[in-house]
Amino acid sequence: MTAIRNWNSSARGAIALFALGMLGVIALAVYSVPMLRELPELSTVSTPTLVVLASVNSTLLLAVAVVLGTVTAPRLDLDSHVFAWAAGGTPDWGEIRDSLPLAAALGAGLFVVVAVLDAAFAQFTQLPVDEPPTDADALRDLVASIPMRLFYGGITEELLLRWGLMAPLVYVLWWGRNRAGTATEAPSGTIVWAAIAVSSVVFGIGHLPALASTIGLTTPLIVRTVLLNAIVGVVLGWLFWRRSLETAMIAHAAFHVALVAVSTVLIVVT
Numbered sequence: 512m513t514a515i516r517n518w519n520s521s522a523r524g525a526i527a528l529f530a531l532g533m534l535g536v537i538a539l540a541v542y543s544v545p546m547l548r549e550l551p552e553l554s555t556v557s558t559p560t561l562v563v564l565a566s567v568n569s570t571l572l573l574a575v576a577v578v579l580g581t582v583t584a585p586r587l588d589l590d591s592h593v594f595a596w597a598a599g600g601t602p603d604w605g606e607i608r609d610s611l612p613l614a615a616a617l618g619a620g621l622f623v624v625v626a627v628l629d630a631a632f633a634q635f636t637q638l639p640v641d642e643p644p645t646d647a648d649a650l651r652d653l654v655a656s657i658p659m660r661l662f663y664g665g666i667t668e669e670l671l672l673r674w675g676l677m678a679p680l681v682y683v684l685w686w687g688r689n690r691a692g693t694a695t696e697a698p699s700g701t702i703v704w705a706a707i708a709v710s711s712v713v714f715g716i717g718h719l720p721a722l723a724s725t726i727g728l729t730t731p732l733i734v735r736t737v738l739l740n741a742i743v744g745v746v747l748g749w750l751f752w753r754r755s756l757e758t759a760m761i762a763h764a765a766f767h768v769a770l771v772a773v774s775t776v777l778i779v780v781t
Contacts, residue, residue: 528580
């Protein structure tokens with residue numbers, strides 16, 4: 512009976528996280544509709560149908576990630592307050608409040624670091640120079656991207672990469688370490704950092720397909736994209752480990768808030 516109760520509690524937590532992640536999936540799908548409509552075979556398809564089509568792959572990935580994280584993260588004391596709340600546990604909402612300044616500062620700081628490094632890489636990446644869009648078009652696209660950036664970037668990507676990949680990696684590495692040597696009650700810092708590093712590189716690689724769909728990939732461009740996103744991923748992974756999944760989400764969203772704010776100023780002023 513206890514096992515059934517625990518399974519039901521975990522299932523409720525997983526459903527809550529899945530529902531939260533679907534906000535990002537839908538936001539990304541809606542943002543993708545104009546691009547999908549440019550394809551001749553989809554030009555006459557209705558908007559709701561296009562949203563559904565654009566959501567399928569992300570929904571499946573999210574479901575797998577939520578399940579994997581649900582099986583592993585609670586065993587590693589990797590916290591999600593939303594999961595704990597839905598599972599009938601005791602969420603520490605105060606942790607989110609107390610971590611908010613740190614998460615916001617790290618998110619904005621990461622944007623500054625990435626912007627500086629991106630400028631340094633510019634001489635090597637040699638991005639193609641197209642005719643720039645008008646200020647009105649650029650601002651319109653930036654505003655349209657805000658829900659996708661905040662919900663998919665801030666929430667769904669954290670569920671995919673931290674909850675659904677980092678936590679299982681920590682568990683697998685810890686399990687392998689216990690099988691190979693003396694068992695420990697918790698994974699070592701080395702194991703956690705290894706999982707953070709791997710999931711961060713995967714986070715960087717995950718940005719390549721979208722880039723490849725718009726411009727040709729070169730070695731410098733691949734290195735720049737993976738490295739810059741991996742740097743962000745390391746900090747977000749550390750926040751997940753030391754604080755909570757929600758703290759990592761806030762920091763990720765803060766990164767995009769800083770990006771949108773700076774981009775808006777540049778569009779308007781220049």
